[in-house]
Amino acid sequence: MHKTKAVPISFALLALAAVGCGGAAVPHDQLVSSQASIRAAEEVGANSNPTAQLHLRFARDQVAKARTLIADDENEEAKLVLQRAQADADLAIAITKEASVRAQAEQALSQVAALRQQIQQR
Amino acid sequence: MKSIKEREMLKRNRFGLASGLLLAAGMIGCGGAAVPRELIDARHAYAEAQASPAASLEPTQLYEARKALNRAESAFNEDDESKEARDLAYIAQRKAQRAQALGGISYATRQLAQAQRDHIAAQDAIQNKTAEKLSTELNKTRQEVELGKRELQTGREQLAVERTARIAAEHRAKEAMSKLAEVASVREVPQRGTVITLSGSVLFATGQSTLLPNAQEKLNQVATALREQSEQSITIEGYTDSVGADDKNQQLSLRRAQAVRDYLVSQGVPAERVQAVGRGEGSPVASNDSPEGRANNRRVEIVVGARGTGSATSDATRAPSGQTAKSGSDAYD
Numbered sequence: 001m002h003k004t005k006a007v008p009i010s011f012a013l014l015a016l017a018a019v020g021c022g023g024a025a026v027p028h029d030q031l032v033s034s035q036a037s038i039r040a041a042e043e044v045g046a047n048s049n050p051t052a053q054l055h056l057r058f059a060r061d062q063v064a065k066a067r068t069l070i071a072d073d074e075n076e077e078a079k080l081v082l083q084r085a086q087a088d089a090d091l092a093i094a095i096t097k098e099a100s101v102r103a104q105a106e107q108a109l110s111q112v113a114a115l116r117q118q119i120q121q122r
Numbered sequence: 123m124k125s126i127k128e129r130e131m132l133k134r135n136r137f138g139l140a141s142g143l144l145l146a147a148g149m150i151g152c153g154g155a156a157v158p159r160e161l162i163d164a165r166h167a168y169a170e171a172q173a174s175p176a177a178s179l180e181p182t183q184l185y186e187a188r189k190a191l192n193r194a195e196s197a198f199n200e201d202d203e204s205k206e207a208r209d210l211a212y213i214a215q216r217k218a219q220r221a222q223a224l225g226g227i228s229y230a231t232r233q234l235a236q237a238q239r240d241h242i243a244a245q246d247a248i249q250n251k252t253a254e255k256l257s258t259e260l261n262k263t264r265q266e267v268e269l270g271k272r273e274l275q276t277g278r279e280q281l282a283v284e285r286t287a288r289i290a291a292e293h294r295a296k297e298a299m300s301k302l303a304e305v306a307s308v309r310e311v312p313q314r315g316t317v318i319t320l321s322g323s324v325l326f327a328t329g330q331s332t333l334l335p336n337a338q339e340k341l342n343q344v345a346t347a348l349r350e351q352s353e354q355s356i357t358i359e360g361y362t363d364s365v366g367a368d369d370k371n372q373q374l375s376l377r378r379a380q381a382v383r384d385y386l387v388s389q390g391v392p393a394e395r396v397q398a399v400g401r402g403e404g405s406p407v408a409s410n411d412s413p414e415g416r417a418n419n420r421r422v423e424i425v426v427g428a429r430g431t432g433s434a435t436s437d438a439t440r441a442p443s444g445q446t447a448k449s450g451s452d453a454y455d
Contacts, residue, residue, distance in 0.1 A: 086214070088216055094219075094220045
């Protein structure tokens with residue numbers, strides 16, 4: 001029980017200390033948010049679309065870079081890099097979805113065209 | 123629709139770009155700031171998104187992209203070498219591209235919905251056409267059945283009319299025959315038919331084949347009855363007694379039968395149905411020994427419905443009309 005409580009306290013102390021040192025706070029929220037977007041992009045199938053895949057790759061690379069920056073206490077810059085990562089991941093999601101909906105629409109349109117041709121032939 | 127502020131900003135950007143290019147050559151040494159590649163890309167991406175369906179379908183997302191671009195532009199204006207400006211431009215470019223993609227999603231989603239509605243409408247149209255076709259065929263078949271029914275009904279009615287007419291004709295024929303029975307001997311003889319027997323003495327003078335005036339009245343009644351016997355063949359058979367030569371009797375009986383036939387035809391009995399036959403002394407109905415018996419044997423029989431009567435005499439049956447007996451040698455007839 002003592003140990004589990006001790007961990008967040010020590011984190012808080014460290015954070016205070018970091019702020020005290022003049023550096024920005026670790027961008028936890030942005031890290032969580034960027035990672036969530038990357039997972040979402042993977043789930044919608046961004047890896048199967050070349051353009052989306054490229055942006056997903058950018059996002060992953062930038063998250064990795066941000067981790068390094070955080071480790072080096074470069075939190076301000078890490079936050080911006082994480083925002084870039086999120087922008088890429090969100091773009092990957094949109095590109096994937098757009099391609100999917102476009103394909104569905106095209107299929108539906110061609111089906112309608114075929115049906116209309118059927119009507120004319122009757 | 124753009125605000126004045128925005129226009130000014132764009133102008134400034136363009137100016138910035140132009141001046142950047144002009145000054146680039148001379149100012150590199152002076153450390154003058156070129157517009158970073160990220161910001162150029164971001165502006166392009168925004169312009170593209172603005173020209174896309176996103177402008178009308180995803181205005182909020184486009185607005186967010188605009189804000190991101192503005193932040194990048196501000197950062198660049200504050201410090202043209204700042205890394206933050208490049209990062210913000212990078213983010214702004216993605217946001218613009220995302221807004222455009224979201225616009226594409228909206229557009230395609232609408233297309234898809236419209237296509238689905240069209241699909242249903244087209245299917246309905248096909249179903250309607252099929253139903254229409256079937257309905258037309260059904261109606262045609264119904265009309266054919268109705269026509270068939272009417273034809274059947276007409277046929278039945280005609281049949282009934284014909285049947286009634288036939289029954290009526292048969293009835294009239296029977297009545298005519300029974301009326302005739304009141305004035306002449308009418309018998310039903312198996313294998314021969316209805317036999318009407320007329321006494322020779324009533325019809326002809328002795329040895330003659332010319333009808334007596336009184337005979338005509340009787341034959342008129344016979345003609346009336348025969349006219350009603352439609353479709354029946356009629357045979358007029360002449361008979362004599364045994365007095366006199368056979369061949370003479372034969373000729374006399376034929377002439378008499380023909381005289382009766384001619385008269386009946388003149389009274390409207392169809393000629394093609396009536397034939398005359400001479401039987402001579404054959405088939406006596408009584409003894410030739412007594413005068414009474416001989417009188418009975420001298421006769422003319424009219425057979426109605428007779429079939430297959432003596433073929434031997436058939437050649438002589440349709441002798442020309444108006445032929446009268448020339449021989450007067452049958453003194454005892």
